Amino acid sequence: MILCTNSEISSFFAGESVVCRCMHNSPIPSPQSPGFRELGVDAKFLSILENKKILKPTPIQHQAIPPALEGKDLIGIAQTGTGKTFAFGLPMLQRLSAGKKRGLIILPTRELAYQVEDALRPFAMTCGIRMAVFVGGASMHLQRKMLRDNPRIIVATPGRLNDHLEKRTVTLREVEVLVLDEADRMLDMGFKPQIDRILSHVPRERQTLLFSATMPQNIVQLATAQMHLPLRIEVAPAGTAASKVEQEVIIVRQQEKGVLLQSLLKDYTGQVLVFSRTKHGAKKITRTLNEGHFKAAEIHANRSLSQRRAALEGFKRGNHRVLVATDIASRGIDVTGIELVVNYDLPDDPSDYVHRIGRTGRAEREGRAISFATPTQARNIRDIEKLIRGPLKRRQHASLPPVHMEEATTGGGGGGGGRYRTKRSGSRRPQRGGAQGNRYRGGGGRNRRRG
Structure with missing residues (x-):
């Protein structure tokens, strides 16, 4: 203090x-x-x-x-x-x-x-x-x-x-x-x-x-x-990543991310949380995993409240081994014992990286976080390293042909490449949510339903 x-x-x-x-x-x-x-x-x-x-x-x-x-x-x-x-x-x-x-x-x-x-x-x-x-x-x-x-x-x-x-x-x-x-x-x-x-x-x-x-x-x-x-x-x-989380980056071409993810799921036996930048991406990843006989569920803003709660409860109970989420929908995922967090796409904002990997290594347990970075995302990685005040280990994966990071000064690249924005553009629509009470209770007003 x-x-x-x-x-x-x-x-x-x-x-x-x-x-x-x-x-x-x-x-x-x-x-x-x-x-x-x-x-x-x-x-x-x-x-x-x-x-x-x-x-x-x-x-x-x-x-x-x-x-x-x-x-x-x-x-x-x-x-x-x-x-x-x-x-x-x-x-x-x-x-x-x-x-x-x-x-x-x-x-x-x-x-x-x-x-x-x-x-x-x-x-x-x-x-x-x-x-x-x-x-x-x-x-x-x-x-x-x-x-x-x-x-x-x-x-x-x-x-x-x-x-x-x-x-x-x-x-x-x-x-x-x-x-x-x-x-x-x-x-x-x-x-x-x-x-x-x-x-x-x-x-x-x-x-x-x-x-x-x-x-x-x-x-x-x-x-x-x-x-x-x-x-x-x-x-x-502020900005420090979870202390008990082992972190690394795998350099991978955008089109090979799906193969890499399934290979990692064979390397690990526990529950896995996968982050996608977009709702469409989360849906596609989930469909591909289920077609590959990996039990996966998705949680993002296009899913109804009941669907999101069912997916999260199924993940907690072990009915789903993999949960695929977007950043906004992932807030509130509190599952003890997640073995691995996979950043299928690097986040739009470096601070989201800290929030993401905090889903593993909880309650003094050890965890692991693996981020997929395309060859043109060197600057994105450096921005994350600057925020967490330390280097991220980079490696290749044996299941894929070697690929190296392009240390260019310009951004770009698939799956969220390019330089991070210092401010949000405001393009994300705020998620609706709310509350009430009895002495919280106010006057009248016609009822309506949202969301």
Whole structure:
């Protein structure tokens, strides 16, 4: 945890160089580090954690829970799979259980919303706190009916919550604890206008917990405008890839990627997550794998909510060995024990690389990530290496003829070649998603269905 004085925090957000006192020199707590009880977690939560065999806090939980319980604003820089949900969820529930106020969790995708609600539900039940998930693709009418159950915590995606704000079916006047999870991803997906509107509806006097895998300038600006002297907790430098993931790049021609993927699936025995740049590509990869007798499912924006949930559940249960996903649809994939992540196409943005490979090597397990790069994508690889602050091992694969990287200064190449854009073009349409509540409940408005 980084603790700064008021002037140091102001200087930090102004973009000046600041040296702050480091409360924990190592991101990994020692075996003598406090358990959940010593962090101040309520006794009624401890038995649930023990039943789940969660006995030792992760680094982000170790550093975030105590100040969050004190009501401080936090910026948590941590990768996926590091235990962020309990880092913000347990303090939120514990604080709300002492009063009658509300909590609001905003995150980028439907899958992540259901994942967070599923993880926190047992703890909420012990407090008598109802939770509700409001996302796009689900019935607005049913979401309005859920308000009758008086949920005190809403888990929402920005688009659907804005739908309710526009229709005045929800009010956020009593929100006491606000969580922005995977904030960098939400801004990257174009949700800045929706987030701004949500923030204009919640009280200024509130606790805000912001979690992000990276710390781009737009996150700094958001924190400057919306948070009160936040503590910055950084369990790994922003943009750092998961520490237990072995990473490498295989140089391959675009037309040979399919053969290479099937060869890799024969080299490994566990579950595999494959990333495609496009919905069409994900569909084609899935069809080819199933034709090759590899059990594969797909998850992308062209699939309905029920189809995406069925694919994810089938992957979790082991009915599908391979899950093929696009970046947007992959948020919320929380499956323990994924052996291999394959970047069939390099991502459009280097920061997506960090999010992708964070799906393996979770919960202190080891993992592996293999990226396919075409010969003209040298610059793309260098941009990723710059972000993760280290080199990626390049190699050939024995099943294919040798091919070498073209170290040209111009971009291009199949499967996402060319230089990365420093800013999103805005061509991606923000995914719709949302939330409601009883005291969240607003006025009337004609019902409509979206997505």
